[in-house]
Amino acid sequence: MSEFRRLPPISRRALLSGAAGVATLAVASPFRAPAIAQHAPLRVGLMLPYTGTFAKLGKFIDDGFRLRIEQNGGKLGGREVEFVQVDDESKPAAATDNMNRLVGRDKVDVVVGTVHSGVAMAMVKVARDTNTLLIIPNAGANDATGPACAPNIFRTSFSNWQTTYPMGKVMAAAGIKNVVTITWKYTAGAEMIGAFAESFTANGGKIVEDLTLPFPEVEFQALITRIAQLKPDAVFSFFAGGGAVKFVKDYAEAGLNKTIPLYGAGFLTDGTLEAQGAAADGIKTTLHYADNLLNPANVAFLKAFKAKTGNDGDIYAVQGFDAAALLNIGLTAVKGDTHARDRMVAAMAAAKIDSPRGPLSFNKAHNPIQNIYLREVKNGRNEMLSIAQADVDDPARGCKMT
């Protein structure tokens, strides 16, 4: 059991930092004794996928988050910021453990994360149990701002429902009657397809068949042949990352894109266009962002992001950027004192942010209220055709918070 002998140095370090705290107290007390906490840096836990399938998304969220803090002079609500990074590897099984590490061992003031919905729901659970402030910069699981909603949990991205619901009306209005849907069989897929089907059938459309394959399998050939056999008016799909690239390419190679137009959730063509190439041309999707938004906030954001990272900003970077903006609003309202949690949460819930994506505010469940854009892939970009639906508000089904 020699393993345990290694532990004392760590508690000794904790002791030392405690001693440092006392020293600060002694020095600072003549000026502002009650505001000690504001002098210590704010500890922000970034729990994101730094490796694995979603690594690139994690990197962009991280970059966007840090960019906003840099623009703020390296501070949030007047406090210096200290980061603790944890790689969640997009593994739900390790999520509780990783979150405990941030909250229990590293004593962070706020956690920002993550991309994968399963990991995010595990984080939500720990955040509820420990009353930790959590900002979700991507994962869209409806439940996070539905039955699992809590005052200390915010989301700066989207709910799965929100991104695809407007598409049902758009497609029905275009005269499409019969649609085959295809997605991975997991919560995100079911929620995106479900919201689309909800509005599409309400507007008179019909779902001919609901094709699924296990996440994250990418052997689509059998299902594509099935689509050709069914001959629907259009296909509505949701895939992301590597799966999105392969599906779009397989669909085009089978020649289906010439006769059966492909529609999808925005993630089908976001961050994947370079790999999809010409196969993606003409695909129409809905999302809360488009590559050619010309509002001043977006122009400034893209320029700054390029200057900082050398990369072109995307929706993931925007979501990270807005997470920092939201946190800044909350902390500024309480002058950096995270113990004034109620006032801080109230300020964040009432926030109106001029986001690069357009106007951004929050509903009672702390999910964004935002525009959803209809986009079409042209010239290797997701170009906006119109606003599919303005100020889309997730119904927050099951949320008991008022």
Next chain:
Amino acid sequence: MRARPRLPSWLVPFLCLMAAVALPFWVPTYYTQFASKALIMGMLAMALNLAVGQGGLVSLCHAAFFGVAGYVLALTSPKYDAASLLLTLPLAVLASGLAALAIGALALRTRGVYFIMVTLAFGEMLYFFFHDTGIGGGSDGAFINLKPEIAIAGRQLLDLDKPMAFYFVVLAFTVGVIALLLMLVRSPFGHALAAARDNERRARSLGFPIFRIRLIAFTISGALAGLAGYFAAAQFGFVAPEMLGWHQSATVLAMVLIGGLQSVTGPLLGALVLLGLEEVLKANLAQWKLAEGLIVIAIVLALPNGVRQLWPLLFGQPRQKPSSGKVAPETGRG
């Protein structure tokens, strides 16, 4: 080499147990949780070692038995209420044991490399069973909202939500598993199992019912893996198919090898070493997987009997006789 007075054989285990009991009183809560996790993985590694070390059966599907028990807890837990530990724990262990019995009955028809691949494939089958069907939330996994409670006639005896209480329950079960395994290994059954490992032909000619002995060992091993899985699921409040995946199985095999196959408690040490290593590497190194991979390779090549081989080097005195036979003898060769 200096001769030293020999310590009484009970002293080291006793001191270890005392240290384990004292631990949660002087480390922060996070490390109590970490110790619980290490004990749980140690239980799993010790369970696996009954098959690998004692039986010579290199199984790559023990994570599946581990996970099945976790899923039993998840599926039997009411949504807004705590499950009863006294009811669900036996059920979970039974389910894992049955899974091991079924897979063992098929896999034990094969030998050597074949056995490894067949167990790997069956483990993956259980993985895909939970991954592809809607049972337990599919690839998203399922939550256990409240830890199971130990209650008799409606009176709660222990609050497992307190990390310290949870730790002591896990510690008690770990000690129980060690006792059970020691008893098994020293029993005639354990000797027969080892005999079949060392020389299958001779054991067979001596009249041992080898298939049955191995199947019993494999089933007990799987059931104990389930015990560990039950506590893992309870601790994290979440189960996902990854819990059953072969990466997990291989990691536990690494723990077994690091701790050494020769003893019952070696794998527990292996679990502590590997988890501790991961904790340190993850905190300090972006390329921690590279380091972990290299360390595993180095141990395989340099320390075929596990880190215990280091002791004679460090303390100048062999703690145990150098192993006489093969380390993990292949079954049925020749």
Next chain:
Amino acid sequence: MDLITFGVQLLNAIQYGMVLFLVASGLTLVFGILGVINLAHGAFYMLGAYLAYWIAAATGNFLIAVVAGVAIAFVVGLLLENVFIRRLYGRDHLAQVLLSFGLILVIDEVREMLFGKDVHAVTPPAWLSGSIQLTTNLSYPVYRLAICVFCLAVAGLIFLVITRTKIGMIVRAGAENREMTRVLGINYDSVNRYVFATGIALAALGGIVIAPISTVFPGMGDSMLILSFVVVVLGGIGSVAGAAIGALLIGLTDTFGKVFFPSVSGILIYLLMALVLLWRPNGILGRREI
């Protein structure tokens, strides 16, 4: 299901099985001759796909990627055999399992350092990138047909080598009874090295040819590894013909399983494996007790 759709699904099944065969044949050779269980086989498949992406992007020519990728994989195979694998001959299977598991972690991290962790697409050569119109609205990519033909050619080559050459004789003898061949005084050291490197090269070749129709992504080797294991278990260890049969069986089961039983398609191939094991514990063409 009409006849044409059935035919297309059959083609899908065969094409899928062919790629599986390519990867699994390398695995079965290494098992059969070296008696080494290599969990890192899938990692080399993934590495092959990344090499294809990298070389094709650098040279603009997919054929160069095929040749150079296979050559690089072969050399890496020789090197690994020399440094690690040959220390495993005669060691127990547990050591082999863990050493190759360690290799997976290392290869993953090395891949990340060399190629990053992005998803990539690879363009097939222009003369293979068209499609053939099959029905009014469905066409079949030429490249997928080309894969079938290419894999058949590779399979033919492997059979020729095994049935007509001296190395092939040793390979066959080894698959039948390794101890006996050793007793007969065949020098394994040189044979081992080339067989291992060939196995690695076949895994990488599988990754290279699949790159244009799959995408290139970090986790792609994992599922392929398990599938190759099932193929080898089905066919019988060391039997290349068995691997071909096993691969086609899995291709058929998986493709038609997805169409007819979508909710349980993932476990169908394992049920198939369990049935085969009940019937023949050593695989369809496996003869010896391992």
